[in-house]
Amino acid sequence: ATPTAVMVGTGVGASQGVLIKGGQALESTHKVNCIIFDKTGTLTVGKPVVVNTRLLKNMVLKEFFELVAAAEVNSEHPLAKAIVEHAKKFRQEEEGSVWPEALNFESITGHGVKAVVRNKEVLVGNKSLMVDHDISISLDAEDVLAETESLAQTGILVSIDRELVGILAISDPLKPGAREVISFLKSMRVNSIVVTGDNWGTANAIAKEIGIDTVIAEAKPEHKAEKVKELQAAGNIVAMVGDGINDSPALVAADVGLAIGAGTDIAVEAADIVLMKSNLEDVITAIDLSRKTFTRIR
């Protein structure tokens, strides 16, 4: 393609909300045969909400949510925001959003949070957070978790003073059109993979709903980048689509990194292409533009 064609291609992209940072990115995109999608905020809307609470102990819900919110209000995680939002429903208006004091707050990346509230040790997070703290998970609790995950929801466990007391079911709906985008990519001979820090049950349920066969769950940020490199070593041209800080290493490692516009600044900076409208259809817009610019038959 001529420099003019590349300029036109990037210009058309920009006018459609697909920001392409340079000719190399535009050129590589049509060669992609494999796309890794992050789950939360990329395939899903990224605005999780608590849809169910199961108490495993006899406890007043208001008290339960005060302890949980006091710990989670210190976390930036979207799940934490969903939990705090939900906890407000159990308070009187005049109580506002001032929560009990949390001491020794600790955020454990990819697992959850820990704090001391009203002299009690509160843990909120996934199963491995509980396992790492030697908190036993009853068969009942396992059942609740399995059911939650089969509904494509994330189960968050709460322990107070080393005893499992409740499970929150959190739902983050798929973006509209996600299924169609994946099946259209398939027809273009592009293989889709989902990678997430969330658990296997939820990840598998989401992947099934959307028509993706390959799933990598419980992935740390470095795992995401490793997966990119592994696919490249096998001869694939790999794109990564993500929105989070934890996607940045993979966005950089990929042949083409695509960031969701509504994502974190760090992801947007790490990417070669920014999808300003934050929708998944624009992954196809980008491939189309690249094809039109670089594979024109003359």
Ligand code: ADP
């Ligand atoms: P993702 O790749 O889906 O954005 P993360 O690596 O951020 O996932 O988190 C992985 C898992 O760790 C979450 O699905 C959740 O179970 C747990 N987790 C992380 N942070 C928190 C938190 N603040 N509160 C509760 N659970 C959390």
Ligand code: MG
């Ligand atoms: Mg994400």
